[in-house]
Amino acid sequence: xxxxxxxxxxxxxxxxxxxWVWVSTGWTWPFVVNDTxxxxxxxxxxxxxxxxxxxxxxxxxxxxxxxxxxxxxxAAGFGLGAVIGFVLAVVLAHVRLLQRGFLPxxxxxxxxxxxxxxxxxxLWVNPRLPGSLQGWGAVAVIAxxxxxxxxxxxxxxxxxxxxxxxxxxxxxxxxxxxxVLWKLRVPASLPYLFSALRLAATASVVGAIxxxxxxxxxxxxxxxxxxxxxxxxxxxxxxxxxxxxAAALGIAFFVIVVLAEKxxxxxxxxxxx
Amino acid sequence: MSEVTATPAVVRVExxxxxxxxxxxxxxxxxxxxxxxxxxxxxIGPSGCGKSTLLRVIGDLIEPxxxxxxxxxxxxxxxxxDGDYGIVFQEAVxxxxxxxxxxxxxxxxxxxxxxxxxxxRVAEMLDLVELTSFADHHPxxxxxxMQQRVAIARALSFEPSLLLMDEPFGALDEMTRxxxxxxxxxxxxxxxxxxVFVTHSISEAVFLSSRVVVMSPRPGRIAGVVEIDLPHPRTxxxxxxxxxxxxxxxxxxLLRMRGEHLLPEEEAVLE
Numbered sequence: 116x117x118x119x120x121x122x123x124x125x126x127x128x129x130x131x132x133x134x135w136v137w138v139s140t141g142w143t144w145p146f147v148v149n150d151t152x153x154x155x156x157x158x159x160x161x162x163x164x165x166x167x168x169x170x171x172x173x174x175x176x177x178x179x180x181x182x183x184x185x186x187x188x189x190a191a192g193f194g195l196g197a198v199i200g201f202v203l204a205v206v207l208a209h210v211r212l213l214q215r216g217f218l219p220x221x222x223x224x225x226x227x228x229x230x231x232x233x234x235x236x237x238l239w240v241n242p243r244l245p246g247s248l249q250g251w252g253a254v255a256v257i258a259x260x261x262x263x264x265x266x267x268x269x270x271x272x273x274x275x276x277x278x279x280x281x282x283x284x285x286x287x288x289x290x291x292x293x294x295v296l297w298k299l300r301v302p303a304s305l306p307y308l309f310s311a312l313r314l315a316a317t318a319s320v321v322g323a324i325x326x327x328x329x330x331x332x333x334x335x336x337x338x339x340x341x342x343x344x345x346x347x348x349x350x351x352x353x354x355x356x357x358x359x360x361a362a363a364l365g366i367a368f369f370v371i372v373v374l375a376e377k378x379x380x381x382x383x384x385x386x387x388x
Numbered sequence: 389m390s391e392v393t394a395t396p397a398v399v400r401v402e403x404x405x406x407x408x409x410x411x412x413x414x415x416x417x418x419x420x421x422x423x424x425x426x427x428x429x430x431x432i433g434p435s436g437c438g439k440s441t442l443l444r445v446i447g448d449l450i451e452p453x454x455x456x457x458x459x460x461x462x463x464x465x466x467x468x469x470d471g472d473y474g475i476v477f478q479e480a481v482x483x484x485x486x487x488x489x490x491x492x493x494x495x496x497x498x499x500x501x502x503x504x505x506x507x508x509r510v511a512e513m514l515d516l517v518e519l520t521s522f523a524d525h526h527p528x529x530x531x532x533x534m535q536q537r538v539a540i541a542r543a544l545s546f547e548p549s550l551l552l553m554d555e556p557f558g559a560l561d562e563m564t565r566x567x568x569x570x571x572x573x574x575x576x577x578x579x580x581x582x583x584v585f586v587t588h589s590i591s592e593a594v595f596l597s598s599r600v601v602v603m604s605p606r607p608g609r610i611a612g613v614v615e616i617d618l619p620h621p622r623t624x625x626x627x628x629x630x631x632x633x634x635x636x637x638x639x640x641x642l643l644r645m646r647g648e649h650l651l652p653e654e655e656a657v658l659e
Contacts, residue, residue, distance in 0.1 A: 278481065283449060287473070287474075288494075288495050288498045289498075299483070381526060
């Protein structure tokens with residue numbers, strides 16, 4: 116923890132040092148440094164406490180509100196993506212033919228830019244959603260699309276990572292496929308699953324933010340980013356402040372997954388493995 | 389243990405031949421073997437003599453090309469499904485994510501035992517292999533010898549009539565191996581299983597067994613059988629008895645006689 120704080124302090128120091136050197140020497144490579152291209156850290160910090168527009172609460176309150184909205188989308192997308200990704204991996208692990216037929220398409224699905232399919236997802240998903248899910252539900256589906264992929268790929272590897280001798284042992288117990296799955300393959304895959312969930316945690320936040328852009332939703336961080344982008348030349352610190360919150364949200368998701376992994380996965384310490 | 393003298397052979401191997409499709413080697417050729425209740429039978433021979441293959445055929449982990457295997461009067465497949473045997477491999481093959489107690493309970497879970505019954509049996513088994521204080525440890529916290537004791541406890545937890553052991557102490561150092569030999573004998577005397585024990589070590593085979601089956605390679609055949617008439621209980625002193633050395637010599641000569649066409653590295657294994 117101390118080390119993380121130290122690095123944060125060093126980054127802030129580097130940012131300000133870079134700003135100071137480029138401004139005082141007048142260097143313009145690779146870009147012109149001024150208070151617009153690189154606002155001071157304290158300007159960004161102060162921006163949190165001030166309202167972005169008149170008659171509005173402080174920016175931090177607005178952003179936290181929007182972050183909560185985006186977190187809801189990301190969490191739903193993460194949960195849905197993790198379940199779909201896991202089930203897909205289990206099916207593919209058991210049916211070789213499906214694995215050979217479908218895996219290329221699953222990989223292919225991730226090469227399509229999310230921005231290109233988001234409008235279709237909104238069009239397809241929104242009409243079928245109940246009122247309480249309207250709008251953000253479609254964004255959650257977009258986050259799902261980014262989340263399921265690493266979970267499927269890694270879990271598939273994990274399910275196939277079970278020790279062949281352990282599988283033979285299960286055979287001596289005349290274990291059913293179901294028992295082999297839950298007592299051997301799934302536990303053996305957990306380290307793989309969790310490293311995928313760590314990727315998926317940040318991907319779901321990115322997916323939710325990007326998903327908000329084409330849907331035109333104003334309630335989340337994506338809407339805030341679009342909005343503050345337009346005022347960047349006047350008040351750059353507001354976009355930077357939004358980025359800080361977005362990053363913090365991604366980190367929070369990541370940390371939750373790491374803590375869950377610590378609680379669930381018992382394995383040999385790395386140094387003895 | 390109840391009276392078992394009238395029951396039929398625990399294992400009956402008749403005319404078993406195994407050829408591997410890709411191989412030029414006949415792993416087993418026309419093997420005949422019968423194992424009585426409470427018998428401790430070792431299979432010994434150089435690499436490639438098919439001793440592990442024979443063990444796997446008995447356990448229905450591979451199918452013979454020809455011949456039949458009966459375990460407790462049933463087909464090997466039915467016997468496997470009925471949980472008639474427990475197996476111990478060269479490696480303990482414990483599940484890292486389970487505690488020692490949970491590892492021993494694994495086959496019991498598969499058989500649908502109640503939690504209460506599982507707990508009682510696991511406690512008995514831990515007591516049997518003297519690992520009670522390690523119940524809540526995880527496998528990586530135990531030495532190789534202790535891990536193998538857990539594997540034995542797991543194999544015996546559901547009271548199979550037959551225990552199959554495939555070089556169970558092969559990866560352990562000599563001192564640990566000899567101590568575990570003594571422990572295995574004491575466990576065998578308490579539980580009354582039949583044991584099929586695959587090994588490379590002549591002294592281990594002689595020390596443990598009621599009968600030593602000597603095998604020769606290419607094709608895998610039974611070269612001879614040595615009855616071990618050393619008295620029970622066997623102790624550290626057994627290894628120093630003159631009869632022990634006579635029997636070791638007898639097994640070694642059977643291996644030599646049939647091993648004239650062995651490769652040099654296989655010869656080395658026998659020493």
